[in-house]
Amino acid sequence: xxxxxxxxxxxxxxxxxxxTLAIAQEQxxxxxxxSMDYGQRHRVELKAAHWVAESxxxxxxxxxxxxxxxxxxxxxxxxxxTVPDTLEEGIPSTYVPARNTIFLxxxxxxxxxxxxxxxxxxxxxxxxSGYPDCREEFITAFENVANLxxxxxxxxxxxxxxxxxxxxxxxxxxxQGVRLxxxxxxxxxxxxxxxxxxxxxxxDSCRFRVQGFxxxxxxxxxxxxx
Amino acid sequence: xxxxxxxxxxxxxxxxxxxTLAIAQEQxxxxxxxSMDYGQRHRVELKAAHWVAESxxxxxxxxxxxxxxxxxxxxxxxxxxTVPDTLEEGIPSTYVPARNTIFLxxxxxxxxxxxxxxxxxxxxxxxxSGYPDCREEFITAFENVANLxxxxxxxxxxxxxxxxxxxxxxxxxxxQGVRLxxxxxxxxxxxxxxxxxxxxxxxDSCRFRVQGFxxxxxxxxxxxxx
Numbered sequence: 001x002x003x004x005x006x007x008x009x010x011x012x013x014x015x016x017x018x019x020t021l022a023i024a025q026e027q028x029x030x031x032x033x034x035s036m037d038y039g040q041r042h043r044v045e046l047k048a049a050h051w052v053a054e055s056x057x058x059x060x061x062x063x064x065x066x067x068x069x070x071x072x073x074x075x076x077x078x079x080x081x082t083v084p085d086t087l088e089e090g091i092p093s094t095y096v097p098a099r100n101t102i103f104l105x106x107x108x109x110x111x112x113x114x115x116x117x118x119x120x121x122x123x124x125x126x127x128x129s130g131y132p133d134c135r136e137e138f139i140t141a142f143e144n145v146a147n148l149x150x151x152x153x154x155x156x157x158x159x160x161x162x163x164x165x166x167x168x169x170x171x172x173x174x175x176q177g178v179r180l181x182x183x184x185x186x187x188x189x190x191x192x193x194x195x196x197x198x199x200x201x202x203x204d205s206c207r208f209r210v211q212g213f214x215x216x217x218x219x220x221x222x223x224x225x226x
Numbered sequence: 227x228x229x230x231x232x233x234x235x236x237x238x239x240x241x242x243x244x245x246t247l248a249i250a251q252e253q254x255x256x257x258x259x260x261s262m263d264y265g266q267r268h269r270v271e272l273k274a275a276h277w278v279a280e281s282x283x284x285x286x287x288x289x290x291x292x293x294x295x296x297x298x299x300x301x302x303x304x305x306x307x308t309v310p311d312t313l314e315e316g317i318p319s320t321y322v323p324a325r326n327t328i329f330l331x332x333x334x335x336x337x338x339x340x341x342x343x344x345x346x347x348x349x350x351x352x353x354x355s356g357y358p359d360c361r362e363e364f365i366t367a368f369e370n371v372a373n374l375x376x377x378x379x380x381x382x383x384x385x386x387x388x389x390x391x392x393x394x395x396x397x398x399x400x401x402q403g404v405r406l407x408x409x410x411x412x413x414x415x416x417x418x419x420x421x422x423x424x425x426x427x428x429x430d431s432c433r434f435r436v437q438g439f440x441x442x443x444x445x446x447x448x449x450x451x452x
Contacts, residue, residue, distance in 0.1 A: 070291075099335070101334060101371055102332055105324055105327040106297075108324040113299030132376055138374040142371050144367045144371075145327055
């Protein structure tokens, strides 16, 4: 039996979370990868999540259904709202209400079941879209909830939410990932990727990614559809 | 258009949450009822939730899928674990890891979409099963997460999680509910109710309920299957 500590790593199929998984593995954790099927329009990212999980030989990869599309309110889950192709002022329409709170909560539930105290999430507060649930103060507040709201917490366990990317630029994330052997050709960041995972090249998420590869001086392995 | 403030009320179909909905309505909120289809073995409670929501003419009742049964770890979602028919020491097997954190997170997402600042949850820390995510300190910690992790919070909104039952005994809850016209015959509290919503009479949840009606001096309208 493995003596490594277990960790639950949220992986979307994108560049950031793939790098986060690589870091968790480098830090010596036995990795349990978790993805969400939440009605996202770029559902092909779940295929990418599977490829990424497989490439790192995780112990288990679970995909949990959570019907956030029934709530609406975001261009990522509501097909009547268009994904913008220019950077928006303030918090953009791709923000999914309470998404990271929901995802971390489900990760917490799984962590409790498997006896893990460590969660990893690839949030970053540098080259990002200004989502409030990517900030460090939010993560700290969530750790407090985790410790108060679980049996494991009450019985003396202490949950830690790791955010290894939070202070890194996109270029730095890519440099670290390349060092750790992440195959970014497997990942899909685009909000409106097609069914083969080919990217649009114009949404917020694509822009940050393109720029990151340029700044890192790394050849961009992303497949674009035009 | 209604000028009432909007609130999201988590309703399971059970006695406590039905009473909570009645209280939210009495307090003048426009009520949006939210239930979860999370793989619970007592799935008939969702029928009860529908009956309860209808009896209070809520503005909308949503049932959101969240596949917690894929995580396991609880006798409520894992059919290989038996629901106990005696009170257990400590936190019982019916505890679902991180359940209220997950449900409140999804309620928060909906609240943000509809422009509500108020969430209601029928937790109680008196006649209860010792679940950690029913305690006031957990709720306070969650409010902090809500305000830090949402666009609405960042833009100056302030979320409040109401727990009107938290200090009440089951008998007090029933007395208040009767005063507010709750039809407890519609509600299902049993963890292993049959498909018609008839209760077992022996699980934790049934015991607290039976005793509550006795102490309140109210005729128990629960349908039992034996």
